[in-house]
Amino acid sequence: MTELRSPAPAGPLPGQRRRRTAATTRKRPLLARVNAVVFLLLTVDFASWLAAIAVTGAELPEAAVAGVALAGARLAGRVHRRRLWLSWLQDLPRSVATSGVAFVLVDCVTLVTDPGGYGMSAAQELVLVFVVLSESVRPGVFAVGRWGRRRLRRCDRAIVVGAGESAGELIRTMMRHPEFGLLPVGFVPSGSEPWNGELPVEVVHDGLAEAITRHGAGTVVFAHSGDSDSAVAAAVVTAHRFGCVTLVLPRLSALCPDKPGTDRLRGHPLVWLAGVPTRRPGWRVKRVLEGVLAAAALGVLAPVIAVCALAVVLESGFPVIFRQVRVGVDGRTFLLYKIRSVRQDTVDDSRTRWSVAGDRRVGPVGRFLRKTSLDELPQLWNVVRGDMALVGPRPERPVFVEEFSAVHDLYWARHRVPTGLTGLAQVHGLRGDTSIAERARYDNYYIANWSLWLDLKIIILTVGELWCRRQR
Incomplete structure (x- = not known):
């Protein structure tokens, strides 16, 4: 094969x-993509919530609090996940545990909104009734699912x-x-x-x-x-x-x-x-948030970019912006923008030269820009355009992508998602002339474990790293 x-x-x-x-x-x-058992489980939970409202006589605020707590806890606990083994007894501890978490959340809300109250609130009663109604019907859902798979070949x-x-x-x-x-x-x-x-x-x-x-x-x-x-x-x-x-x-x-x-x-x-995380709804949220944040950052940092540009002009003249072809998601290429930190030469070796560390063409201004990563601020425009993300594997030049893909296992797999301004490998010290194989491992780990929280952690670690680097 x-x-x-x-x-x-x-x-x-x-x-x-x-x-x-x-x-x-x-x-x-x-x-064909809708799973019948998942749909039935969601329907049972929604119907149980409505029936619990009728049984307890809960008012709209209590019903809303209980509904949000139940939906959030059961979503986090993946109670409605797609599954092969349709067993109610196997799933019972997870289902009851998520409802217990919802009960605790409702209790916390009740303590805040009615600190002097005694006894069980209507929202808590609603959660308990919901558990009884939902768990009494779920065995039938699993039985129907097994029957449909055997008899109807679903x-x-x-x-x-x-x-x-x-x-x-x-x-x-x-x-x-x-x-x-x-x-x-x-x-x-x-x-x-x-x-x-x-x-x-x-x-x-x-x-x-x-x-x-x-x-x-x-x-x-x-x-x-x-x-x-x-x-x-x-x-x-x-x-x-x-x-x-x-x-x-x-x-x-x-x-x-x-x-x-x-x-x-x-x-x-x-x-x-x-x-691939790009197929998940959360990735669309990531794209919108990063586009808004990048646009706002461009506006706030415009004076900083202007000062850096002026310093480059005074040191080595025009042009200020350096453009370079990089490889992005699915192997598509794009133009990456940076503030120029290397003096111009008669021969342009930027496409094939791996590092400019120790290069005599890098002056005091260029060294400062590279040390503080201020030269990378124009890449915020790449994020706004959709060429890149704020967080993701760092983009590389085509010649090195081909070379590294041939030498290092799974280097090519990091192009399953858009490249980023910062990434998991970079916040673990893999910048400049460091191990490519280790970078690829971190990048593929990031893709396999992607979440909005992981992105936020990387951004926080990036800010901390930049601050520490500035102090050195």
């Missing part, structure tokens, strides 16, 4: 634009990737137990050896992308494989680019405990892998 035998990205070459085809832009119909079409007995056992388990919601439709063998085994599904030797397109699969399950991690990661990125859910059978699966993010296919633990 091409994607597993080579660590090359399943997309454009670094620095090139990705060609959009019908296959790579295919989206599953909306109804299952997601799945491709299994891997080698050896583990892949075959996963496929046979899916076939025997459709109540787990996966219908195997194809198998993509990994490794260099040809597959000669017998399976009840088609064996696709043309690669994962072809298998997903041919069978219209919505889920890809990765079994054990003898291939390198970078090769398997390339296949996972391929699955994500097709909008597929990805599940992984972990090593030492017999010893793998149940934990958040782990599901069960009978006796097989499967880990849900998060897709």
Whole structure:
């Protein structure tokens, strides 16, 4: 299988634009993406909330407080998550715990709004009634879900990737137990050896992308494989680019405990892998917030930029702004703007020279600008334009992207999200002439664990680093 035998990205070459085809832009119909069990669980909770209002006679303020607390706690606890194993008893501790958190939140609000009150408030009574009503109906929802998967074949079409007995056992388990919601439709063998085994599904030797397109699969399950991690990661990125859910059978699966993010296919633990964060609603919030913050920062820092520009002119003349081609998300290139910190020379080596540390062309003004990172302030305009984000992997020049992608495992994978003005690698001291492999690890960690809170932490750490650097 091409994607597993080579660590090359399943997309454009670094620095090139990705060609959009019908296959790579295919989206599953909306109804196919809606999970029936998730929809029913949400409906049950909403109906239980309305019924609890009627039973307790709670007024609008109390009902609103209880509703917000319940919605927030159950959303944070992922009570309505998509799942393979539909078991009410397995899910009961999580569901009750989230309702308990909501009860405590309502109690805190009650203490603030009515500090002299005694007894249980109407909002707290509403939460307790909600728990009773909701938990009495949820077993039926799970039973209906299992019945629909078995009898109506409401299952997601799945491709299994891997080698050896583990892949075959996963496929046979899916076939025997459709109540787990996966219908195997194809198998993509990994490794260099040809597959000669017998399976009840088609064996696709043309690669994962072809298998997903041919069978219209919505889920890809990765079994054990003898291939390198970078090769398997390339296949996972391929699955994500097709909008597929990805599940992984972990090593030492017999010893793998149940934990958040782990599901069960009978006796097989499967880990849900998060897709590219750019597909999540939170990423749209990130884009809006960063655009507004960058525009505001440009306005506030305009006098600082003007003073820096004047200093550059007095030291080495015009031009003030330095433009350089960098590689962004999906290998697309853009013009990055900086305040020029290096005196102009007859030969422009900025596209191929890795570092200007110790360069005689960097004068006192340039050294100050680089030490304080003031030369990077014009990149706020790149953020406003959408070329970059405030937080993300730092952009690099095309020649170095090609070189590093060929040498360092998964360097290319960092281009799954927009590049940033600052990043996780930079706040951990990986600036200038430092390890590229370590930068790539931090960048891929950032993508896999992205959240708005992680972005905020990176911004706080960046401010602290800049302050400490200024004091030195």
